Amino acid sequence: MKTEIVLQDICKNYGKKQALKHLNLTIPEGMFGLLGRNGAGKTTLMKILVTLLPADSGTASVCGTDIRQRKEIRAMTGYLPQDFSMYGGMSVYEAMDYLGTLSGLSKADRRERIPLLLEQVNLGENYRTRVKAMSGGMRRRLGIAQALLNDPRVLIVDEPTAGLDPEERVRFRNILSDIARDRIVILSTHIVGDIEATCENIAVLDEGTLRFTGTVDELLAQAAGKVYTAEVSKSELEKVKRRYLVTAMHTKGSRAEIRFLSEEEPFAGAQKTEPDVEDAYMYLMNRRGEN
Amino acid sequence: MVFSLLGQECKMWLKNVLFYAYFIVLVMFYITQMDSSVLVKPAPGGDNYGIVYTTDETAIMEHTLENLVREYGQRSFTTYPIGFYKEVIPDEEAMRRIGDIISEITGRTEAQWTEEEMPGVREGLRFSEFQEAMAEVAGLIGPGSSYSAESLRQTGIPMTYEQALEEYEAICETDRVTGAYARLFCDYVGIILGILPAFFGVARVLLDRRSQAAQVLYTKSASSAAVIAARYLAMVAVLFVPVLIVAHFAALQYIYVAKALGVAPDYLAYAKYSVLWLLPTVLFVTAVSYLIAELTESVLSVLLCGALWFGSVFMGSGMGLRFVGCNMIPRFNSAGATEQFFSMLPELIRNRLAYSAAAVFLVIVTGLIYEKKRRGGMGSGRKIRQNRTGKPAA
Numbered sequence: 001m002k003t004e005i006v007l008q009d010i011c012k013n014y015g016k017k018q019a020l021k022h023l024n025l026t027i028p029e030g031m032f033g034l035l036g037r038n039g040a041g042k043t044t045l046m047k048i049l050v051t052l053l054p055a056d057s058g059t060a061s062v063c064g065t066d067i068r069q070r071k072e073i074r075a076m077t078g079y080l081p082q083d084f085s086m087y088g089g090m091s092v093y094e095a096m097d098y099l100g101t102l103s104g105l106s107k108a109d110r111r112e113r114i115p116l117l118l119e120q121v122n123l124g125e126n127y128r129t130r131v132k133a134m135s136g137g138m139r140r141r142l143g144i145a146q147a148l149l150n151d152p153r154v155l156i157v158d159e160p161t162a163g164l165d166p167e168e169r170v171r172f173r174n175i176l177s178d179i180a181r182d183r184i185v186i187l188s189t190h191i192v193g194d195i196e197a198t199c200e201n202i203a204v205l206d207e208g209t210l211r212f213t214g215t216v217d218e219l220l221a222q223a224a225g226k227v228y229t230a231e232v233s234k235s236e237l238e239k240v241k242r243r244y245l246v247t248a249m250h251t252k253g254s255r256a257e258i259r260f261l262s263e264e265e266p267f268a269g270a271q272k273t274e275p276d277v278e279d280a281y282m283y284l285m286n287r288r289g290e291n
Numbered sequence: 292m293v294f295s296l297l298g299q300e301c302k303m304w305l306k307n308v309l310f311y312a313y314f315i316v317l318v319m320f321y322i323t324q325m326d327s328s329v330l331v332k333p334a335p336g337g338d339n340y341g342i343v344y345t346t347d348e349t350a351i352m353e354h355t356l357e358n359l360v361r362e363y364g365q366r367s368f369t370t371y372p373i374g375f376y377k378e379v380i381p382d383e384e385a386m387r388r389i390g391d392i393i394s395e396i397t398g399r400t401e402a403q404w405t406e407e408e409m410p411g412v413r414e415g416l417r418f419s420e421f422q423e424a425m426a427e428v429a430g431l432i433g434p435g436s437s438y439s440a441e442s443l444r445q446t447g448i449p450m451t452y453e454q455a456l457e458e459y460e461a462i463c464e465t466d467r468v469t470g471a472y473a474r475l476f477c478d479y480v481g482i483i484l485g486i487l488p489a490f491f492g493v494a495r496v497l498l499d500r501r502s503q504a505a506q507v508l509y510t511k512s513a514s515s516a517a518v519i520a521a522r523y524l525a526m527v528a529v530l531f532v533p534v535l536i537v538a539h540f541a542a543l544q545y546i547y548v549a550k551a552l553g554v555a556p557d558y559l560a561y562a563k564y565s566v567l568w569l570l571p572t573v574l575f576v577t578a579v580s581y582l583i584a585e586l587t588e589s590v591l592s593v594l595l596c597g598a599l600w601f602g603s604v605f606m607g608s609g610m611g612l613r614f615v616g617c618n619m620i621p622r623f624n625s626a627g628a629t630e631q632f633f634s635m636l637p638e639l640i641r642n643r644l645a646y647s648a649a650a651v652f653l654v655i656v657t658g659l660i661y662e663k664k665r666r667g668g669m670g671s672g673r674k675i676r677q678n679r680t681g682k683p684a685a
Contacts, residue, residue: 051510052506052665052666052667053667070666071512077510081506085502087502088502089303098296099507101296101513102518103513143507
């Protein structure tokens with residue numbers, strides 16, 4: 001059976017608010033980035049995929065299984081919510097053992113699998129550490145380990161690096177990349193750097209609508225030739241900011257190095273440069289009114 | 292999976308301070324409340340053999356009249372309106388009317404019956420007339436007095452030597468000593484088990500909420516029925532095993548007494564009575580608490596269980612503390628009265644089966660609620676709500 005997720009015409013409303021509007025999307029094997037602002041509909045989409053929310057209309061299948069077959073879907077997915085935690089009084093091993101039982105693993109399977117997973121997320125030395133004593137980064141790694149207990153074909157991770165320090169963030173991205181082989185890993189985030197470092201395919205959601213889907217290179221291609229750098233005085237800066245979308249700025253004394261988006265050739269002294277994912281994302285989101 | 296989960300749930304409770312608090316309260320309640328009187332064979336010529344509840348109408352009328360005249364003389368009436376003591380001092384008009392009622396049922400003037408040490412009812416007074424008169428007195432004094440219809444049905448009179456000996460023999464032969472005291476144990480411990488399990492249901496649900504574990508738990512493949520059954524049975528186990536432990540220690544005392552009296556004790560009497568009498572209370576209160584907590588995710592459950600407990604404890608307060616009916620906490624506050632207990636036993640069994648069945652039903656409903664929550668049918672997540680109200684979670 002093909003390892004892919006297919007969403008067709010998915011809608012979800014909360015009262016009068018439309019969280020997802022006729023969403024059509026195919027998610028292939030490997031790391032898949034789901035990018036969008038807060039409130040774009042990312043969490044709603046992920047909750048639909050892990051059976052925590054029903055879609056109001058449309059169809060969805062995970063590796064050929066209809067999303068309404070909850071038991072089967074739960075058996076083949078792993079989920080790490082953004083605010084993951086477990087019972088504070090439990091040790092790391094006890095938490096994994098408890099969640100392994102809920103995942104339907106036998107005692108023998110749990111004994112074999114839990115140490116391997118804890119090693120994989122660098123918690124091999126922390127069997128007895130209490131959950132309440134763990135740092136945010138350790139807790140997220142425990143979250144990944146528990147999501148892998150049932151060896152899922154689909155792993156769904158919501159804002160995994162929010163609030164982590166840079167070192168922990170890099171470590172977390174590497175873990176995700178390692179486990180993305182032979183399965184779908186959906187990484188939902190509003191941090192563009194996470195996508196840039198890990199994902200080949202992405203989708204951009206905005207107010208419940210799919211703004212973009214494709215490879216990172218395709219997203220970059222959209223912004224090609226639209227990104228410039230320039231050095232301006234602080235007095236000119238406000239004028240530039242009013243006219244162009246500034247994506248980065250670095251002040252140096254009375255002058256500032258800026259990176260900005262422009263559809264046409266801007267002022268003299270500005271130099272065209274290669275877009276990064278953040279530029280491309282900002283370009284896409286800024287173009288919204290044009291569509 | 293259920294048994295594995297059950298074991299892990301029990302282990303969790305054994306690390307929870309609530310479990311130890313419960314155990315301590317249970318032991319303290321037993322130590323401080325249980326009657327530790329020693330069973331002795333009554334000897335002829337004794338001053339006091341205790342009391343016996345009577346259905347003899349003449350005895351009821353005489354005993355009640357004696358009580359009424361005494362309280363009238365003191366111008367103070369003892370009542371237990373909701374189980375708690377309350378002294379009632381009627382106004383002058385009510386006192387006059389009570390005096391008139393006493394005159395009517397004695398057939399003598401107040402001056403005459405106040406002179407007598409123990410005035411009797413007038414000749415030919417029917418019991419129904421007496422009941423009507425007492426109902427009026429009860430109305431003047433207020434609820435919970437000794438003159439209400441319920442109190443008249445449970446009039447205690449001094450036991451004779453013969454009655455005391457008969458009761459002693461029933462305790463030794465029918466109850467084999469341990470059975471009689473196991474009943475008393477269940478009567479007392481049942482009171483506290485009518486409320487303490489309420490805290491466990493709430494604590495279990497709030498644990499998921501406080502630790503933000505619910506969403507991860509919901510996405511696992513275990514069925515809601517398995518999860519709820521394991522959690523519920525774990526709560527019942529950690530609530531009931533301490534009861535059996537305390538019961539075991541209580542039993543040792545009366546096993547010793549029985550042997551000292553030359554009676555072969557029933558070693559399992561405490562366990563049998565506890566399972567029959569107390570386990571259904573634990574099952575029911577835990578189920579109510581768990582259901583309401585799962586539905587509201589708040590401590591409202593404890594308040595509702597508290598109200599249920601309050602009503603149950605005082606339902607039988609005017610019934611001489613020997614009352615089953617539909618009460619969640621059946622009462623039989625006596626180590627003796629063996630014959631009366633066994634006549635009530637079928638009613639007790641029906642009551643206990645009904646509460647056990649109700650508990651099973653409530654647990655099934657709890658499972659359905661849990662499944663609905665897993666499917667996003669009852670609230671759909673903190674972050675989504677935050678985003679909708681414009682307060683991003685991240």
